[in-house]
Amino acid sequence: MTSIPPQSQASTNTPVLIVDDDPSMRAALRQWIRLADFETIEVETTDQAMANLGPDFKGCVVSDVMLDGEDGMTLLRRVSELDSDLPVILITGHGDVPMAVEAMRAGAYDFVEKPFDPDLIAEVVRRACNRRALVLENRALKTQIADSSSLESRLIGNSPAMQALRHQILHFAQTDAAVLITGETGTGKEVIAQALHDFSARKSGPFMAINAAALPETMVEAELFGHEAGAFTGADRQRIGRIEAANGGVLFLDEIVSMPMALQAKLLRVLQERKVDRIGGHKPINVDIRLVSAANVDPREAVASGRLREDLLFRLNAIELTIPPLRERGRDSMLLFDTFLNRFAVQYGMEAPAPSAQDEAFLQTYEWPGNVRELRNAAERFVLNAQVNPQPLEILVTGRRDAVSPIAAGGLKELMDAYERSLIEGALRRHDSKIADVMRELNVPRRTLNEKMARLGLSREKTGGSDVPENS
Known part of the structure; x- marks a missing residue:
């Protein structure tokens, strides 16, 4: 299967197959579609059309219904047998409502009657090609995640940011350095922490997670450090804390900024000495853990506001991973x-x-x-x-x-x-309004981008990147 580039969408590299036995109509369609930044392939018959198609065809088909030999409806059925997700747009000057209904039931992406507005054809083609890009992107992704243990099955996305994040995770998973994950609520910080465990040499060890914000302050210490029997009222038996239970594996501390300052000092000591003291205990216990922590706020702002110890931050963020918000x-x-x-x-x-x-x-x-x-x-x-x-x-x-x-x-x-x-x-x-970078991501020339921004009322709020020549 052809690999799908990140952020796939209709672009100048996307082909549109035109099927029409009228040379003048092929020429008109070619002009309108190329003006919309697509490449064109032009054929006259259904057999020629099928010879140019395959399950990995990146664009769409625009076909006249009335063709010499097999007609466009037959082509639609043949394309559907090859790939039911390949968009076919049918054009006719002889159509009526029953034919349109039949075409849509047979799987046509859209049905356009002559005479038509060239802008309409361009918009329908663009929409069809965008949908096709998403289909191919999904297929590539499903192939990647066929193995449920793969990283792609956990961190879904083909955006450059997510590709870079997956690469970082696989690289840093091979170390034992402390990791601080930052990102907004709901971005998947625990998923990343679990991946750092599962793709590391510690994968056979435990993965212990605790959310400091979800527990009452009086319980956090006992959950983290454990306690001996009789250490306090209600402690009728010995309890192993999460730090000790994570020995040989990974301890994940979510919402680290919510941890009480007194416990932050105790945690810092654990990280420095690799020993943990149970509440009421008399003998430190050696622990071998990798600490992964997470925060949904800027940890440096938390230090400035007195919610996070600066010396603890230095221990937590030997590696810092930032998850981009979905928007x-x-x-x-x-x-x-x-x-x-x-x-x-x-x-x-x-x-x-x-x-x-x-x-x-x-x-x-x-x-x-x-x-x-x-x-x-x-x-x-x-x-x-x-x-x-x-x-x-x-x-x-x-x-x-x-x-x-x-x-x-x-x-x-x-x-x-x-x-x-x-x-x-x-x-x-x-890209911080750097036009050259925007052009590369969207795969559009400068003039096209300028025209679209002007039409949509968009402007650069700041100039961060160097301009490129108008004809690039």
Whole structure:
């Protein structure tokens, strides 16, 4: 299978197969589609078309219905047998409503009657190719995660940030240095901590996790350090603490900033001396642990505000991993949502519902303040409601039933504009408004990017990167 580049989407490298026996129509379609930044392949017959197609074809098919020999409906059926997810757009000057219904039932991506607006063809092609890119991306990802023990099965995403994060995890897993993971709530900090354990030489040892913010302050010490029988009221038996229980493995301390300052001092001593004292104990116990901690706030700001000891921070962040929020991961939200849909469909024995164009636009433009955790919940609700109470994804996520967003209310042009705006805004944010880097990520020339930004009302808030020539 052809590997899919990160952030795959319709681009100048995406081919569109034009099937039409009229040379003038082929020439017109070629001009309109190339102006939309796609490459074209042009053939006259269905046999020639099939010779250019395969399961890894990256683009879509635009075919006239009326062809010499086998017609476009026959081509549609042949393409569906080859790959049911390969978009076929049918064009006809002789169509009617029954033919359109038959074409859509047979699996056509869209049906356009002549005469048509060239901008409409460009938009339909762009939408079809974007959908195709996502399908191929999902297939590549599913191949990678066929082995449930793979890192890709745990940290799903093809954005550059997630690829870099997976590379760092595999590299740092081979060391015993302390790791501090930072990221917003819901980004998957414990998943990364577990991966650092499972891909390390300590994988046969225990993985012990404790959330300092989830326990009352009076219980944190006993949970971490353990106690002897009779150490305090209610301690009727000896208890092994999490630090001691993690001996030979990994101890994960989530929300480290929430740990009481007095216990931070005791933890620092454990890290320095590799010994732990149970409450009420008289003999230190040797421990061999790797410490992985996590914070959903800037640890340096926590030091400045007196919530985290500076000397402890120096012990915690020999390695520091930062998880990007979902809103900065581009098309990863689509990949994650599709993956979760399939998982929940299997779990509940239901058919995975297909998101609408409005749902997909919402996926890309919503900020996802709860990150992957919120998106996972949305996918579960989407599956459960699909057969009995289907609702737009926006309503399931936001609960706003009395107000429809401009995205949900808009037609195809509004949806596509919102989608393009979210992609460009995300790239500008990720690259600190450095236009050259944005061009490379989105794979668009400078002039095209300028035109799109002007049309969408986007501007550079700051100049961080060097400009490139207008014709590059």
